[in-house]
Amino acid sequence: MYFNAYQIRNTDGTLDGTMTGYYEPLLSGSRQYGGAYLYPVYGTPSDMLYLDARRVPGRMRGGVSAARIDGHNVIPLTDVTGSGLGGLYTLDLRDAVPDIRDKKIRLRLDGERIVPYYTRAEIERGALKAPVLAYVDDPVMLYSMQLQGSGKVRMTDGSIRRFAYAEQNGRPFLPPLARSGGAASGAHKLVVRGMEMQIDVSDE
Template sequence: MSLSRTQSLLSLSLLAFLAACSTVTPDVEQAGAPEQPAQDIALQPLSVPPLAALPETPPRALEGKFVPVGWGALPGWQADDLSLVWKAFINNCKGLMRPVSGSLALPARAAPRAWQPVCAAAQQAGFSDDAGSAQVRSFLEAHLQPWRLADAAGKPAKNTVTGYYEPLIRASRKRTGPYQWPLHAPPADLLTVDLGSVYPELAGKRVRGKLQGNRVVPYDTRAQISSSDKQPPVIVWADDPVEAFFLQIQGSGRAQLDDGSMIRLAYADHNGRPYASIGKWLAEKGEMTLAQTSMQNIKAWAQRNPGRVQEMLNANPAMVFFREEQIVDPELGPKGAYSIPLIGERSVAIDTRFVPLGTPVYLATQYPASSQPLRRLVFAQDTGAAIKGAARTDFYWGFGDEAGAKAGRMKQQGEMWVLWPKQAGAPAAR
């Protein structure tokens, strides 16, 4: 339902709604709703419009500070193998070359006008997707300037680096045999309100709800949805409730169907309820210690207690809704908040108050649960409700069980350098 049809209702009920409803996505939602989900721009050739065709929009202030440095200040820069980076760089340019709307309800994006000369040069370079590391490094050093990210106080920003991935589940389009656990498309009565349209001081905040008579109320919890006679549309039925739940935690994933085909379940929306940990629920119930609440142990508990599985799942009131996508290029992951498909080990989620979407970033951290350096060029293409603060990063490991194992162990310290067009001055957002 459009905002115009509900504006008169919102003026009466929105403040009460805010008191009861989350204004941010669940902590688990990483691959957020792309700003233009219908566009598969990564599958199209790069198109760089003339500079005059990119309108200037008001700048958006960034909370961090940036200090220019030389390439030699980036630890391990010469050792990063860039031989498979050009595809990601070109895809990122495809996102950069979209004019920004100026809407404060969307995450901050890198300024397209600043990047137009660099993306034009990349287009003219004509490199193949597998351009050599030395070739790519030479291009980047010729056109970009590294800036050390500092916090609001001006100190070099260091923060936590976690990981996420794209899981795989087994599923069927029909509810049959072991396939009993639904993954839903958004319900028809789900209402999303951009609060900045009503209250400018709340720009960028959204709430989800539904109309109940002449009132806007919080949308149903997971328990209410699961027990309702009126279910949201089901895309597929999974064969394992815990696997399906963890797919929701990641925000998207792939489904291997019982007919042998594979589809992607991409994040579409959620019910606006705050995320609660089922691991914490199990610990509070005395079923296992908090340290034991791995995915494997939770699955084993579910197998021993089939009659309590829904009770466990209902401990988390949040529910993610999906849309079906075809998998055209297996190398490409789900679309992040920038509408660009993520690429394993080259895409990250960041806090756009400090680093705008579409920005190449050099990240220095360590491999999961080790002291081995992990230093590489990545692209800021996603956001997450738990990803807050200068240099706070969520590293996308890619698809499958191995990526999931790395993501699950990833909790390191890291720092970053923003790579910005030389001619454009300090990094800026729109």
């Protein structure tokens, strides 16, 4: 194997900077569930609702109030209490976190309550109401594709399908941690993108 060396400079000629990496994982998949193909690649869910966090008064954040639904948009109401009357619902924003980019809170309707959208654990238990675009054979690679935001799937007929980010559940990203030492050691394993890295949680 042979390599070429490159030097990367900023536009002003300086050398200090930050580099990031990105790749598109290649998975094996099928249009049909079965055999090795057990893990669904979901499309955008049909029951997701959106609330612009900028429209939520400070006193309503993190609590319970009333709202109405207009299409897929949630409209908070500041002068109404109660639920289930005249198209009004209880808006429960406890555990709700707006996305830092589009400022939207992802929600769903649960009876007469509007609540934060399903967690990853709930989705993996089958709670999600969304079209399945393909089934793949490797949950670790699927997780990697979800983190990257895009990827390719080689289908059983040999064709390649490309998938790109369309939506999220609105929950904060919490990488799985596994303790690798005694409680006093502070040593943990960070498991992300199918790889394990040792981290010291006492080191900020």
